[in-house]
Amino acid sequence: MVSLYEAAVLALLAGGVFFGIVAAVGLLRMPDLYTRAHAASKADTLGSGLSLAAAAVVFGSGLPTVKTVLLLVFLFITNPTAAHAISRAAADQGIEPWTTEDGGDDG
Amino acid sequence: MALIRTFHEHHDNSDCCQLSSGRARPVGGPAARDCGGPTVTGERLLVPVSESSTLRNTVAYAVRNAVEGENRYDAVHFVSPASRRIAGEEYVESARELLDRVEVWAGEDLGEDDPDLTVETALIGVDAYLFSPGDYVELLAGYAEDNGIGSVLLDPEFNPGQNTPLLPPLEAELDGAGFSVETAPVERGTRRERLVRRASLGQFVLLAGLSYGFYLLIGGSLAAFDLVTGAISAGIVATVLWRISLTGPVRPGRLLARIARMLVYTPYLLYEIVVANLAIAYVVLHPSLPIDPEVVEFDAAVWSELPVTTLANSITLTPGTLTVDVTRQHFVVHTLTEGARDDLLDGGLERAVRFVFYGRAAARGPGPRERGDDGGEDS
């Protein structure tokens, strides 16, 4: 019999892995740097966030949980910042965003 | 003494020497009006200037080069393109001050001995629409023609009020328009703002407290050894970084209010993030990859660093939008889908951030679209 606690952990893990897959697929499928950054910054943040939440639930209460939550908050702050820094660097180097008019396949 | 002449007021009123529109005159075409400016004798040098970290050195180089260089120049014209229509009255005002500074610098560089050099400064394009490098080239070419100038010296950091790198295309286009173009060989600074700021004791205490708390949390014990080493570490960190990490004075009351409102904001942000991710998941996993990416720009009604950072990060985390560049409060955002663009310009997130930092009253203000900012779409 699966308890509520186990169900919560399993659901969080499933969600985490799902969004991890979305991030990886997006990273491979998207046509250019900026759209890939979308996939990386959003899906990966939520994917890792859900997985870390699962880990936090497993730890129960106490210091390890606090650390896991700290890790989670840290990822939520740094991931978008890193994506922003990278895309800004790309924009500074004059890499043009892909638009639908460009058409064609991914590069 | 060298002749230093200023055209500020003169040009500001878009009289005959002033190009009223950057688009009005074709590059290299005949001057529409002759303004009876200074008569054309000898070589003149045009130096477009804007606020930059290398400006001082560029001015020095221009003056030295004009007086002692291989090709001597009779006159150096420092011009500052500043469009009231695009950048606003404030920017024009700062450009005017900049020209005053340039004039003083040029005077210093010329020194007491009397080189035969005329220095002029002018504010141009006040009433023009300046968007692309082409617009700047038209404006500069028009000015050069009116004043019989054949050479242009560029500041390596020249970038009048825009984020897009302007220099390489500008250089190419000016070259194409028949000018001899040179970029001043001066050191490129990397730091535009001062890193170290004035700070108060409140900042020191707050930073030391945060570091101490973090140290004890990671250490996970309250033994005497940890308390002492933690205090020492926090002291070192705060001493080194207290004037860098935190900006602005610390007001405990306001800080607590912000933290409380941040706690209200977080669930909203989490909800937005989940929605964003489901949208992304749909787009990414859909077989035909239904995306329509576009870059939009808008000015957010938030001020100072922390709110702008919060908004930028929130934008990156939420539906199909990714902050590419922020200068002050001007956001350049890459949007993945049509729906994401609409949500962004409706300004829900922006209102939420204003709520966190400025309270409930500010949250009711209009979003970017209602302020008449339709995203100024960039190609």
Add this chain to the structure above:
Amino acid sequence: MTLIADALLAAAAAFIVLSVVIVYRIVRGPTMQDRVIAVNVVGTNTVVIIALFAAALDSPGVLDIALVYALLNFLMSIAISKFTVERGGVM
């Protein structure tokens, strides 16, 4: 408890597989920034993997490694973005 431990390990394994898949993007590029984004994602995945292992094996000390790794990962992204730009003007 073994069900939970197994699930955590399975999730960690899934993240490992995903990281290996993303290596394709690191190798392929085509631009420097593409690679940085991909490396950043692999780094984030690594942090998650470490944390999941810590939970599955019930060894909280490992979490400190994850924290340090997360810090390093962020610094790497910022440093590379900063120094791939000619003017060094990012941040």
